[in-house]
Amino acid sequence: MSELVDLPPTVRVRVPAKLNLALCVGPLADDGYHPLTTVFQAVSLHDELTAQEAEPGDFSVAMSGEGIDHVAMDDSNLAVRAARLLAENYGDDRLGVRLSIKKSIPVAGGMAGGSADAAAALLACSVLWDLDIDPEELREYGAELGSDVPFALLGGTAIGTGRGDKLVPVLSRGSHHWVLAFADFGLSTPAVYRRFDELQPEGCDLEMPTELINALSTGDSEELARHLRNDLAAAAIDLQPHLRTTIDAGLECGALAAIVSGSGPTVAFLCRNEEAAVALSVTLGAQDVARAVRRVVGPVAGARLITSCA
Structure with a gap:
């Protein structure tokens, strides 16, 4: 008989x-950051993080999948920093x-993506170590790591101000269908x-984008398309002109609107419905304008526990 192994x-x-x-971006401030007014939406493209109890003082990370050759695997990794932050506090x-x-x-x-992994590490370690932390406190730890980390914990749709870390949830009816075009450069x-x-x-x-927020509240994708905004888009396209081709x-293949995601690339x-998103993804996938395309919907929930095995 084989022996049972304690995992x-x-x-x-x-x-x-x-x-x-x-993404409304103000002038560079004295603290080295830009004040922001942004509207986040979490979409159905996910990373998955597993946290396993280790020896005291042992903090390590292993990765697989998309773009891992460009991610640090040492203590500078944002997920490792998140775990250490909780342990230290x-x-x-x-x-x-x-x-x-x-x-x-x-x-x-x-x-x-890095902020998402940090958020996942915060949630996973708080459960693994049975720490008494409420969601708001966890988001405060997230803000110490990066301005996008609190939203990765919250999910859904939200307005972010300050550096993007001060969040207010936004009512968003229905789902919006997106096709993502991934570049072969960062x-x-x-x-x-x-x-x-x-x-x-x-x-x-930095005015609040009220027309966009109103479009989210009605679930009207065509109205939403009229009010998408990214103040960083011109800079991203200037650095990588191929983005304009994409x-x-x-747009020529029928998208309602296009927006550079964050700082790009x-x-x-945004598509009218699921059928339009399927058609666009097929058409774009056959052209030499992106490394890969992916259909997603939003909004979706933030970081969520899948399993916990003691």
């Missing part, structure tokens, strides 16, 4: 990518974790912001 406690979390339906030197991440969110794609977020500062030294206005191809095309 370390394990927690699995799924976490979504995000789109910025509006709870002052327990008996804690340790081995993280494993299956990536589908593109790396350096403007969809907050874009550095700091580089895009630097180019933005050169192109727009005075920044842009955008033009999608992923381009998101």
Whole structure:
């Protein structure tokens, strides 16, 4: 008879990518950051993180999938930093974790893949270590790691202000169908912001995008398409002109609107319905304008526990 093997406690979390339906960027402030008014939407493209109990002081990460050759596997990895942040704040030197991440969110794609993994690590470790943390406190830890981390925990649709980390949920009826065009190159977020500062030294206005929010409340994709906005798009296209070719191809093939996702280079095309999204994905996939295309819907939930095995 084979002996039973005691496996370390394990927690699995799924976490979504995000789109910025509006990204309004103010001038560079004295603290080195740009004030933002943004409308986030979580979409059905997920990374999956597994956290397994490890020896005290052992914090490690292994990754598979999309773009992992460009991700650090040491203590600078954002998911590892998230785990260490929780351990340090709870002052327990008996804690340790081995993280494993299956990536589908593109790396350096403007969809907050690293922030999503940090959010997943925060949630997974809080459950694995049985820490008494409420969702708001977890989002506060997330804000210490990056401005997109709190939204990855929250999910749905939300307005972000400040650096994007101060969140207010937004009523969004129904679902919106998107086709994502993934580039075969990345874009550095700091580089895009630097180019933005050169192109727009005075920044842009930070007025609340009320017409976009109203379109979300009615679930009208055609109305939403009229009000998508990304102040970083011109800088991203200036650094990577091929993005204009991708955008033009999608619009010519029937998309309601196109928007560069965050700092790019992923381009998101809003479609009228699921049928239109299927047709666009097939047409774009047959053209040499993107490395790959993917259909997604939004909004979806933020980081969520899949399994917990003690």
